[in-house]
Amino acid sequence: MIDKDLLAILVCPQCKGELILVSSKEELVCRVDHLAYPIKNGIPVMLIDEARRLADDEIDP
Numbered sequence: 001m002i003d004k005d006l007l008a009i010l011v012c013p014q015c016k017g018e019l020i021l022v023s024s025k026e027e028l029v030c031r032v033d034h035l036a037y038p039i040k041n042g043i044p045v046m047l048i049d050e051a052r053r054l055a056d057d058e059i060d061p
Contacts, residue, residue, distance in 0.1 A: 001026070001042060012037075013046050027052070034059055 001023060010019055012030035019028040019037070027036040028044055035051040036058075037044055 002039065002044065006044075010044060010046065014048050029054065031060060 002021065007019075007021060007028075010028065011017060012019055012033060012035065014033050014035065015030065017030055017032045019030055021027075022029050022036070025036070026039040028039065028046075029036045034054040035048070036054055037046055037051050039045070
């Protein structure tokens with residue numbers, strides 16, 4: 001899906017924090033900002049305006 005080297009250097013555009021790959025939803029998730037960035041055709045869309053706000057039940061404690 002995403003090259004591991006690319007995943008290692010990607011950060012959240014808003015807070016510059018770590019992103020977690022959620023393969024089942026094809027998203028990169030920032031736990032700090034509670035945002036999920038979509039992956040379309042294998043390409044991460046790293047635009048804050050395109051990110052989905054995570055629901056409370058999707059945020060890990």
